[in-house]
Amino acid sequence: xxxxxxxxxxxxxxxxxxxxxxxxxxxxxxxxxxxxxxxxxxxxxxxxxxxxxxxxxxxxxxxxxxxxxxxxxxxxxxxxxxxxxxxxxxxxxxxxxxxxxxxxxxxxxxxxxxxxxxxxxxxxxxxxxxxxxxxxxxxxxxxxxxxxxxxxxxxxxxxxxxxxxxxxxxxxxxxxxxxxxxxxxxxxxxxxxxxxxxxxxxxxxxxxxxxxxxxxxxxxxxxxxxx
Amino acid sequence: xxxxxxxxxxxxxxxxxxxxxxxxxxxxxxxxxxxxxxxxxxxxxxxxxxxxxxxxxxxxxxxxxxxxxxxxxxxxxxxxxxxxxxxxxxxxxxxxxxxxxxxxxxxxxxxxxxxxxxxxxxxxxxxxxxxxxxxxxxxxxxxxxxxxxxxxxxxxxxxxxxxxxxxxxxxxxxxxxxxxxxxxxxxxxxxxxxxxxxxxxxxxxxxxxxxxxxxxxxxxxxxxxxxxxxxxxxxxxxxxxxxxxxxxxxxxxxxxxxxxxxxxxxxxxxxxxxxxxxxxxxxxxxxxxxxx
Amino acid sequence: xxxxxxxxxxxxxxxxxxxxxxxxxxxxxxxxxxxxxxxxxxxxxxxxxxxxxxxxxxxxxxxxxxxxxxxxxxxxxxxxxxxxxxxxxxxxxxxxxxxxxxxxxxxxxxxxxxxxxxxxxxxxxxxxxxxxxxxxxxxxxxxxxxxxxxxxxxxxxxxxxxxxxxxxxxxxxxxxxxxxxxxxxxxxxxxxxxxxxxxxxxxxxxxxxxxxxxxxxxxxxxxxxxxxxxxxxxxxxxxxxxxxxxxxxxxxxxxxxxxxxxxxxxxxxxxxxxxxxxxxxxxxxxxxxxxxxxxxxxxxxxxxxxxxxxxxxxxxxxxxxxxxxxxxxxxxx
Numbered sequence: 001x002x003x004x005x006x007x008x009x010x011x012x013x014x015x016x017x018x019x020x021x022x023x024x025x026x027x028x029x030x031x032x033x034x035x036x037x038x039x040x041x042x043x044x045x046x047x048x049x050x051x052x053x054x055x056x057x058x059x060x061x062x063x064x065x066x067x068x069x070x071x072x073x074x075x076x077x078x079x080x081x082x083x084x085x086x087x088x089x090x091x092x093x094x095x096x097x098x099x100x101x102x103x104x105x106x107x108x109x110x111x112x113x114x115x116x117x118x119x120x121x122x123x124x125x126x127x128x129x130x131x132x133x134x135x136x137x138x139x140x141x142x143x144x145x146x147x148x149x150x151x152x153x154x155x156x157x158x159x160x161x162x163x164x165x166x167x168x169x170x171x172x173x174x175x176x177x178x179x180x181x182x183x184x185x186x187x188x189x190x191x192x193x194x195x196x197x198x199x200x201x202x203x204x205x206x207x208x209x210x211x212x213x214x215x216x217x218x219x220x221x222x223x224x225x226x227x
Numbered sequence: 228x229x230x231x232x233x234x235x236x237x238x239x240x241x242x243x244x245x246x247x248x249x250x251x252x253x254x255x256x257x258x259x260x261x262x263x264x265x266x267x268x269x270x271x272x273x274x275x276x277x278x279x280x281x282x283x284x285x286x287x288x289x290x291x292x293x294x295x296x297x298x299x300x301x302x303x304x305x306x307x308x309x310x311x312x313x314x315x316x317x318x319x320x321x322x323x324x325x326x327x328x329x330x331x332x333x334x335x336x337x338x339x340x341x342x343x344x345x346x347x348x349x350x351x352x353x354x355x356x357x358x359x360x361x362x363x364x365x366x367x368x369x370x371x372x373x374x375x376x377x378x379x380x381x382x383x384x385x386x387x388x389x390x391x392x393x394x395x396x397x398x399x400x401x402x403x404x405x406x407x408x409x410x411x412x413x414x415x416x417x418x419x420x421x422x423x424x425x426x427x428x429x430x431x432x433x434x435x436x437x438x439x440x441x442x443x444x445x446x447x448x449x450x451x452x453x454x455x456x457x458x459x460x461x462x463x464x465x466x467x468x469x470x471x472x473x474x475x476x477x478x479x480x481x482x483x484x485x486x487x488x489x490x491x492x493x494x495x496x497x498x499x500x501x502x503x504x505x506x507x508x509x510x511x512x513x514x515x516x517x518x519x
Numbered sequence: 520x521x522x523x524x525x526x527x528x529x530x531x532x533x534x535x536x537x538x539x540x541x542x543x544x545x546x547x548x549x550x551x552x553x554x555x556x557x558x559x560x561x562x563x564x565x566x567x568x569x570x571x572x573x574x575x576x577x578x579x580x581x582x583x584x585x586x587x588x589x590x591x592x593x594x595x596x597x598x599x600x601x602x603x604x605x606x607x608x609x610x611x612x613x614x615x616x617x618x619x620x621x622x623x624x625x626x627x628x629x630x631x632x633x634x635x636x637x638x639x640x641x642x643x644x645x646x647x648x649x650x651x652x653x654x655x656x657x658x659x660x661x662x663x664x665x666x667x668x669x670x671x672x673x674x675x676x677x678x679x680x681x682x683x684x685x686x687x688x689x690x691x692x693x694x695x696x697x698x699x700x701x702x703x704x705x706x707x708x709x710x711x712x713x714x715x716x717x718x719x720x721x722x723x724x725x726x727x728x729x730x731x732x733x734x735x736x737x738x739x740x741x742x743x744x745x746x747x748x749x750x751x752x753x754x755x756x757x758x759x760x761x762x763x764x765x766x767x768x769x770x771x772x773x774x775x776x777x778x779x780x781x782x783x784x785x786x787x788x789x790x791x792x793x794x795x796x797x798x799x800x801x802x803x804x805x806x807x808x809x810x811x812x813x814x815x816x817x818x819x820x821x822x823x824x825x826x827x828x829x830x831x832x833x834x835x836x837x838x839x840x841x842x843x844x845x846x847x848x849x850x851x852x
Contacts, residue, residue: 154409
């Protein structure tokens with residue numbers, strides 16, 4: 001029996017204290033497809049991304065990758081499984097360790113799994129070129145580059161392990177039009193080459209329509225007042 | 228008033244006014260160089276016989292031959308103040324280091340493990356913090372014999388609480404940062420995250436906390452000595468000197484207490500100014516502004 | 520949520536006859552670094568009239584935020600500002616924001632004549648005061664009733680109950696709305712909003728933009744600094760495109776989005792997902808090493824040898840454009 005090639009959140013339930021954020025949500029992202037996820041602010045989109053990224057333990061339901069259920073969360077997930085799902089976060093500033101240069105930022109996931117150093121350097125150079133980072137930028141630290149440049153570095157970092165699934169949580173909201181189009185193009189190229197599944201969260205209807213093959217509305221378990 | 232209100236709504240650069248001015252930082256640096264240099268070199272360039280007295284020269288006012296005057300036993304106040312500073316700085320530095328090691332370990336364990344361990348450790352910290360520092364310090368000295376080691380233990384064992392709290396809260400807030408999530412997602416293990424992403428952020432703060440603690444430790448030692456619980460009375464320490472000079476104050480010999488008092492104020496102030504400057508440089512927002 | 524009817528109003532031509540509120544002439548801002556000089560703003564000239572909403576758009580790092588800070592005298596010590604920025608006032612002589620000095624800016628300009636919605640609200644809020652106190656103090660300092668705080672909060676889409684929270688208890692979007700309310704509390708004739716919609720989701724973005732639009736319709740002027748072209752399109756009367764520290768195109772908003780004249784502006788609009796969704800090829804130059812000629816030439820499909828020289832601002836289609844080969848309406852593409 002062949003297992004389905006998909007990242008699946010099955011009947012996932014998450015509550016913070018008593019407030020239920022996700023109540024029995026099921027979402028699948030198949031290999032090669034781009035799923036758009038939309039819903040009002042506070043409906044749990046970011047929480048769902050963290051659950052799918054194996055960073056947050058759901059209170060009910062489970063996540064499976066290509067039919068294999070994932071037990072545990074964060075450090076408890078085997079590295080080989082963890083690195084198959086990558087996340088591109090909304091704020092590159094928050095997602096980048098301010099002490100690392102962009103080179104080290106991109107190389108860090110490889111070094112974390114003890115990849116041999118010459119290979120690391122080669123891969124960093126290749127990815128930096130792919131996302132459009134020039135060598136003079138690579139030696140700088142996050143505070144010395146713009147949000148757009150930093151998000152490109154974060155994209156390179158997300159792709160460094162060649163993940164099968166990439167989750168983009170409002171990842172282009174704070175980028176200018178040109179950088180947004182470039183980031184989207186890089187992700188689309190990667191998706192074709194790797195046959196990767198991509199989840200896109202955005203409030204921008206035009207971007208959603210342009211990018212997603214299939215759009216899922218997350219109504220939200222709680223009708224939080226739009227703030 | 229309008230200015231103040233408007234300023235609150237405006238971004239950071241205006242706050243640069245509040246940072247210590249360069250002249251203040253330079254002065255503090257010079258004071259500290261002179262103080263530490265003097266304390267280190269004193270036994271070589273200006274030896275002191277701790278037990279010598281000169282009963283024919285008691286309570287002389289400050290003059291060119293006795294810059295700080297003499298006390299009721301005819302001892303040169305300025306000379307003894309240098310040696311007192313030596314003791315104070317030694318006690319201050321070593322005690323601050325002891326406090327940092329204890330506080331760093333406790334705070335580190337609480338902040339990394341979190342949960343129940345964190346709750347238990349922090350309740351212990353709260354309990355100790357509820358007792359007055361000095362009282363606890365006196366209790367510790369009383370259990371040991373008055374000596375340099377006892378004073379250091381007294382200061383070190385009472386001052387680690389704030390360090391533990393700083394390290395713990397820093398670690399707890401770092402743990403939830405998105406870049407830690409990104410590292411985990413990239414395949415980093417617990418140890419890698421600790422060494423690569425958490426400790427490098429905590430260590431500078433820890434070093435800063437140590438530096439800021441030195442003035443506290445010096446004052447604590449002075450207070451113990453003033454109460455007669457510090458070093459043996461014939462040894463020069465700033466606290467002993469202030470305490471000894473107390474009797475002379477009534478006879479008008481203000482210098483016997485004031486000179487060591489002034490030394491401690493100036494030196495601890497200098498350390499605090501430099502530490503404040505350092506703290507500003509650690510703040511990445513200010514740092515970015517300094518560079519661009 | 521409150522009303523979100525289309526915000527652009529047809530009352531523009533009357534406004535354009537008014538005298539300018541702010542006229543910036545050949546403004547330049549340089550930062551000295553240890554080993555380089557950053558040219559953040561070069562030869563920038565703009566005017567803003569009462570009732571006008573000017574959107575300054577461009578890629579990140581093009582110098583648009585520095586422009587805002589330069590006008591308010593909020594640059595760090597290593598910055599050098601040249602040129603003039605005249606703020607016209609109804610009853611007195613115009614004041615030059617570049618040369619009038621910090622004291623004058625602090626007492627007479629900031630908050631009173633020019634309000635600022637800063638880009639990073641987290642660092643702009645006093646952490647030990649609740650939103651209500653911050654707002655109340657600002658209102659009182661400007662001779663208004665403290666009681667207006669609730670109404671101001673509601674205006675920016677903030678639940679008045681949230682005013683009793685401290686800044687660290689606010690989400691990024693809530694803090695953003697609080698600084699917007701603070702900037703509006705003084706009711707300044709000119710408001711500079713530096714990325715005021717950061718961290719807000721779409722309905723709130725639209726709400727905030729409409730709020731700015733209504734200020735202009737009531738006679739105030741707004742300079743909206745944003746990377747979001749859709750935002751600019753929604754509310755702007757005029758658009759200034761910044762590229763590599765210069766304003767390369769400045770003209771009426773409607774005409775701009777219909778037919779940009781500068782090749783860079785055209786390429787930037789083409790990057791929108793609703794259009795070609797094609798990034799501008801190449802990279803912007805570093806502000807430490809700007810070319811002597813046209814800064815966009817290396818990325819430009821229309822470049823020729825003349826682009827080695829600096830293009831002068833010329834008027835084209837009712838606005839100005841700095842290009843040797845502008846895309847003129849009616850001409851073949």
